[in-house]
Amino acid sequence: MSTTVTSPDDELQADFDALIEAEQRIEPRDWMPEAYRKTLIRQISQHAHSEIIGMQPEANWITRAPSLKRKAILMAKVQDEAGHGLYLYSAAQTLGIARDTMTEQLIEGRARYSSIFNYPTPTWADMGAIGWLVDGAAICNQVPLCRASYGPYGRAMVRICKEESFHQRQGFEILLELANGTPEQKQMAQDAVNRWYWPSLQMFGPPDDESPNSAQSMAWKIKRFSNDELRQRFVGMLVPQFEALGLECPDKDLRWNEETEQWDMGEIDWDEFFDVLKGHGHCNAQRLQHRRQAHEDGAWVREAAAEYARKQSAQLKAVA
């Protein structure tokens, strides 16, 4: 036995810190501080829930998509989101939480998901605005997560980002078609962009000086850029795309600042953000009810599958 005063936990912590410092990945069987595990479970499960709840606003238009090509693309996109939810739930499971537990947390209203999905999708143009703005913001957030220090999360994100890029592209294409279409279509596109622009900027989270968890996540190399940095990057990406679309940016105060070489944005309404977060968005109740209903309506099917599997394995054992 060593006579040093270092406790085993200190050694493990030192190994962990060294891995993080060396930009190595933490894998499921590696030791990790409990707070790191908890932060990841919270973040990854929230991300998974967001994918699953995020299916609803778009699923709303699958049956009414105005062309068969658009219907096929939209179905594929919403289906991708179910797939993303599955990879992310699997990544969270590697940290020791069961999928059933996460599902319960969601349908009982104890888990968070991205507030953006509490906005409604009243028109077809919302399919364009969600793809372009919401998936666009998600990509800005998620590309750096491909390098997140936790291996399963980073690897899930690589796959997800590839598909998100297709999602953003299809959203942009929907809006481009509308913006170049009839006057009613162009108005529909502008209205949808007006509704989704500010909420998409809020997706990066509160300003850096009001984001309590960010510093620790950055130290752990889960998060790589601050909320404000990512928001800035996103707006920089949108400006030329607004021009290409021929649509107006709803931020009338947006200006290029020669000195800082950044875009100065208008005021974001954080009261609205926190209001939606607290449950006062348009569709918070509807989103949860939809998920709960699907879960409850499907209970007999899941029970049947479990019972059938049990009988099958009992039969196999009897034969063996």
Add this chain to the structure above:
Amino acid sequence: MSAETEPSVTVTDVELDAELTSTGLVASADEAEYALRIGDDSLILAQQLGWWISRAPELEEDLALGNIALDLLGHARNLLHFAGTALGKTEDELAYFRDEHEFRSAWLFEQPNGDFGHTIARGLLTSAFQFELYTQLAESSSPGLAGIAAKSVKEVAYHRDHAVQWTLRLAGGTDESRSRIERALINTWPYLDELFRDDELHERFDAAPRPSALREPVMNVLRQVLAEAELDEPKTSESSGDGRHGHHSTYLGPILAEMQVLARRHPDASW
């Protein structure tokens, strides 16, 4: 804008136009009539299955039912596109601007999703039918129809497997699931017969299998599945529904109303 502020994330150039089976072939009037019948079957079923996405009993089924819907929509697009070459119409004109009596889908495909058991029972019957149909149609003397069938049959084989596996699970699961799948089969069975009726089209058009020739192979498969699931073959009377001549179930109207609403509100728009 300086290089530093250039976004590092850009929209990648992804080709979104899912390629249709564009063979350059122009359909004859009979080929078009036939393609509309089986194309409408798939379109209406895809339209209904799309509802399940975000509502399935588990995420894996959101994916599976979504996949099946997407496959069927792909088959429908190929068939409608082919039919449109004879009629001078696009796939979207055919899907969105025909009225109820102009659709040629059979009643089975129009039956509502119901609970998951009904969706599975309907899927078992439709996929057993489409599998035999496409298997035979792939040998057709019509290159247009044969090409589409040869592509579609591989996917339909998966749809059939999905329906068979779930039929077995529900029949062999709990008492509740067994009674639900039994009831669903009873409710769905009456619409099988329509799929096997020959009519004037088949008198003059021999490039497609006669519906009556599909009865035996389809029923053989279904009876095998029922036997394995230890379910009785439903003893129901056959419905005389006749979708192939535009006489539809009352379910089709609302299905089309929902599907067509936006396209019809903007008849001159492209999307």
